Amino acid sequence: MNPTSEQGVSRHDPEPAPLALRRAVEATGFRVSENEARGVAAIQGERHAAVVPQATEATAEDAAAQERDREYRRLRSKFVVAALIALPVVIVSYPAYVPGLMTLSKEATRLMWAVTAVAVLPVLFYSGGHFFTGAWHALRHRSADMNTLIALGTSAAWLYSVVAVAFPTLFPPGTAEPFFDVVAVVVALVVLGQVLELRAKGRSSEAIRKLMGLQAKTARVIRDSVERDLPVEEVLVDDIVVVRPGEKVPVDGVVQDGHSSIDESMITGEPIPVEKREGDQVIGATINKTGSFRFRATKVGKDTALAQIVRMVQEAQGSKAPIQRLVDVVAGYFVPAVMLIAIAAFVVWFVVGPYPSLTYALVVAVTVLIIACPCALGLATPMSLMVGVGKAAEKGILIRNGEALQQAQGLNAVVLDKTGTITLGKPSLTDVVTAGGFSEEELVRLAASVERSSEHPLAQAIVEGAQIRGYDVVDPEEFEAVPGYGVAARVDGRNVRLGNVAYMRQLDVDLGDLELRSVTLADQGKTPMFVVIDGQAAGIVGVADTVKRDSLLAIRRLQQMGLEVIMITGDNRRTAEAIAGEVGITRVLAEVLPQDKANQVRLLQAEGRKVAMVGDGINDAPALAQADVGMAIGTGTDVAIEASNITLITGSLGGVVTAVEVSRATMRNIKQNLFGAFIYNGLGIPVAAGLLYPIFGALLSPLIAGAAMAFSSVTVVTNANRLRLFEPTRLDGHVPEAEEVTA
Amino acid sequence: MTSWDVAVILGGLGLGALVIWYFWLSSSSAVKAAAVDGVQELTVVVKGGYTPDTIVVKRGRPVRLNFIRQESDSCSEMVLFPDFNRSAQLPEGETVPIEFTPETVGEFGFQCQMGMFRGRLIVES
Numbered sequence: 001m002n003p004t005s006e007q008g009v010s011r012h013d014p015e016p017a018p019l020a021l022r023r024a025v026e027a028t029g030f031r032v033s034e035n036e037a038r039g040v041a042a043i044q045g046e047r048h049a050a051v052v053p054q055a056t057e058a059t060a061e062d063a064a065a066q067e068r069d070r071e072y073r074r075l076r077s078k079f080v081v082a083a084l085i086a087l088p089v090v091i092v093s094y095p096a097y098v099p100g101l102m103t104l105s106k107e108a109t110r111l112m113w114a115v116t117a118v119a120v121l122p123v124l125f126y127s128g129g130h131f132f133t134g135a136w137h138a139l140r141h142r143s144a145d146m147n148t149l150i151a152l153g154t155s156a157a158w159l160y161s162v163v164a165v166a167f168p169t170l171f172p173p174g175t176a177e178p179f180f181d182v183v184a185v186v187v188a189l190v191v192l193g194q195v196l197e198l199r200a201k202g203r204s205s206e207a208i209r210k211l212m213g214l215q216a217k218t219a220r221v222i223r224d225s226v227e228r229d230l231p232v233e234e235v236l237v238d239d240i241v242v243v244r245p246g247e248k249v250p251v252d253g254v255v256q257d258g259h260s261s262i263d264e265s266m267i268t269g270e271p272i273p274v275e276k277r278e279g280d281q282v283i284g285a286t287i288n289k290t291g292s293f294r295f296r297a298t299k300v301g302k303d304t305a306l307a308q309i310v311r312m313v314q315e316a317q318g319s320k321a322p323i324q325r326l327v328d329v330v331a332g333y334f335v336p337a338v339m340l341i342a343i344a345a346f347v348v349w350f351v352v353g354p355y356p357s358l359t360y361a362l363v364v365a366v367t368v369l370i371i372a373c374p375c376a377l378g379l380a381t382p383m384s385l386m387v388g389v390g391k392a393a394e395k396g397i398l399i400r401n402g403e404a405l406q407q408a409q410g411l412n413a414v415v416l417d418k419t420g421t422i423t424l425g426k427p428s429l430t431d432v433v434t435a436g437g438f439s440e441e442e443l444v445r446l447a448a449s450v451e452r453s454s455e456h457p458l459a460q461a462i463v464e465g466a467q468i469r470g471y472d473v474v475d476p477e478e479f480e481a482v483p484g485y486g487v488a489a490r491v492d493g494r495n496v497r498l499g500n501v502a503y504m505r506q507l508d509v510d511l512g513d514l515e516l517r518s519v520t521l522a523d524q525g526k527t528p529m530f531v532v533i534d535g536q537a538a539g540i541v542g543v544a545d546t547v548k549r550d551s552l553l554a555i556r557r558l559q560q561m562g563l564e565v566i567m568i569t570g571d572n573r574r575t576a577e578a579i580a581g582e583v584g585i586t587r588v589l590a591e592v593l594p595q596d597k598a599n600q601v602r603l604l605q606a607e608g609r610k611v612a613m614v615g616d617g618i619n620d621a622p623a624l625a626q627a628d629v630g631m632a633i634g635t636g637t638d639v640a641i642e643a644s645n646i647t648l649i650t651g652s653l654g655g656v657v658t659a660v661e662v663s664r665a666t667m668r669n670i671k672q673n674l675f676g677a678f679i680y681n682g683l684g685i686p687v688a689a690g691l692l693y694p695i696f697g698a699l700l701s702p703l704i705a706g707a708a709m710a711f712s713s714v715t716v717v718t719n720a721n722r723l724r725l726f727e728p729t730r731l732d733g734h735v736p737e738a739e740e741v742t743a
Numbered sequence: 744m745t746s747w748d749v750a751v752i753l754g755g756l757g758l759g760a761l762v763i764w765y766f767w768l769s770s771s772s773a774v775k776a777a778a779v780d781g782v783q784e785l786t787v788v789v790k791g792g793y794t795p796d797t798i799v800v801k802r803g804r805p806v807r808l809n810f811i812r813q814e815s816d817s818c819s820e821m822v823l824f825p826d827f828n829r830s831a832q833l834p835e836g837e838t839v840p841i842e843f844t845p846e847t848v849g850e851f852g853f854q855c856q857m858g859m860f861r862g863r864l865i866v867e868s
Contacts, residue, residue, distance in 0.1 A: 063834040063837070064820060064832045064834055067820070067834055133791070134791055134816055136791065138791045141792030142766055143860070145818070145859040315828055318830020319828055319830070320823070320825040328852075332858075333767070335766075340762055343755050343762070344755065347755035351752060379857055382856045
């Protein structure tokens, strides 16, 4: 360790610095930080920033934003200089129309133009300097870009003008007129376009910045029985972290003691706060609402859910949609092709054009070079993709890449797994039938008290059902499980038994019409349990896996959007049909073995459908992989990200709706952009080349070409940014905007 | 047709041929990534393009490409390897490593976000 540099390096295994080492170092007044990637524990003094993997992602984004800001200011001052010079240059370029200049002698006018030639040099080499350096660097790589076109166009105009002013006798009489206004105005306009574009681009990465901004800065950690505030980067796995009301949960972990409700909307998109108690998972960056609790950190740094989400969104934003392939081919040939068109236009105008042909030829060639906008073409897809993927992430939907997004847009069938996707995936108390004069409270309270000692999931459902209804559940005495039949116990001195119909027969209880009611419940896919109190039939409690809160509305919306919704399940047909009927699904694939789910998806694809499979990322992995789009639902972020094209962090089926809506909106936006860019270049270049001249006698001014070019790329970026305003349909049936429904 | 016309036609044809040859027909030479401790590593300078822009690597071994961006033009602020699902922001003057392991032989492109700057990654067996 070298104390003078306040930095030391000790090599050891690629694991976090052991606590003993950490404590030893901290005792000397230094701080320890991890850099697991290199297996190096750098020991740094207080004044040094900690080097932590997760911090670097945030700083890279910060650095990019700062850099963009610097570039913005640089371009802005370039624009101001160009604009200030362009104004007088435009005035002196048309002496025939300006009072005071129209009376100047030929010699005086030439002198004025000579001064102008020098005056526009700062525009060319300061304001437009980056066009020339950019063009030169590109040229050395045997490539050409927008810089090449602008540099060629403006320098050709300047050179021609200088020759025209210096050697007017070389030109036919009356044609030796300079175009310094073209040089100054085009540079000013294109730089202005770049300024605006940069501004708009900054906004398109807003989603990522928002996500990163969610990260807590500090954590209150208990070490050696002392609470201390540490920068969040220094929290280690297994640290005990204290969270008070109103504070952010700093990292991922499991609650040790205490309970609270936590607002997880920023990660899951779920608006209702979630109750957390001992043993529950908490996610970093969520906000603790009411109570205090302690939790054990399980994931820190780059492993937290937030860090994984950020990484995935960044990767998706940088990926390519298949639609981009065509654009790539075009972009590869675009700029040299424009140069060829400019050369051809020059030759044609020179040879067959009207008098003065040299002037026309030059103006036309320069206009072609300037109007062509490779930027609009190149920006069209990536900008929309970036905004669309970011928007989806804000709503708790992680789209893996551009291909997944494009596929999701073209879907026409959605296969939903039943258990855990349409339904909650765990049983709950759904029906209470009373008999023999017992009240519902009495029945449920006594049944739940008996079941309190049972670990069976159905028993848990009854206990929870009683708690939700606010009934006081007590501990039973003399609890006894009768395998295959039911349970029995004494509660409040009463003899309570719960069980199936066979148990009732064994006990010889008179069921009356309860037996018929139980068959009805079973037909609905529910599990009925008879309750007997002091030897008398008291009623039935029915337990079933219930449909999630918004499954019905989500499925109806999917159907409205023109998607066929199909349910797939391993359950028997009766239960499956019951659930399907409840949520409005008509096509049910029941009794499908887990390994056959992928095959069923394949069969649907063979019918010519584009199929999305929605299921949990674990059991349904092969089917998710087989589908055109695999959507993993509500399984957190770990497994799902690996197995699926789209991950829905919330458990709600509303996520499927939003995912399809975002994909459609984004692809629509991309197509608008591409259409605009192709039309712009496809019309602009021929018009600039003078195609309309023989018919209408109209020729495009290079000044207008400069303005058109500058604003075409701004338009593309602005249109992409329009996606930021996208709002998915709220599932209470309210459609926020006039969104077309493809039925 | 005057002699000027003929000269301009010939000049135009010549210039056109030069453009076609320079940008489309000639190709730059490939650079092999050097293997250090089993990692194939190479530094790529970003300045008006990628230097080198054709990189040859071996299949199945990790690749680390260190990108250094030496310009402020916002076009090149991101580099993408779409076939490997990798992308990175390139802050000016900083070395940004991109790591992945190519598993299939073939030719893959890398590029800036807009596709103006392009490079090729050739994976050999």
